Amino acid sequence: MRKYKINIEKTLENARCNKCGKEIKIENGIPKEGLFHSEYSWGFFSNKDGERHAFDLCEKCYDEWIGSFMIEPEIDEESELI
Numbered sequence: 001m002r003k004y005k006i007n008i009e010k011t012l013e014n015a016r017c018n019k020c021g022k023e024i025k026i027e028n029g030i031p032k033e034g035l036f037h038s039e040y041s042w043g044f045f046s047n048k049d050g051e052r053h054a055f056d057l058c059e060k061c062y063d064e065w066i067g068s069f070m071i072e073p074e075i076d077e078e079s080e081l082i
Contacts, residue, residue, distance in 0.1 A: 002056060017058035024058065034059030
């Protein structure tokens, strides 16, 4: 879960893993370790029509989560890091 400080720009000031609660170190609005963020707006034909869900996972919890998948996610190498 993320908390933002809103001035003229929206700046990330705090982040915690939604699964284990670990606090993620933030410097100048940038997470200083791996942090998976997901946002999804549920649509028709779901029991969550009109809801938007968002969560963050630390790298350890992300690895545990995808380790439980029956089919592995596609993983590609990035040549440019932001």
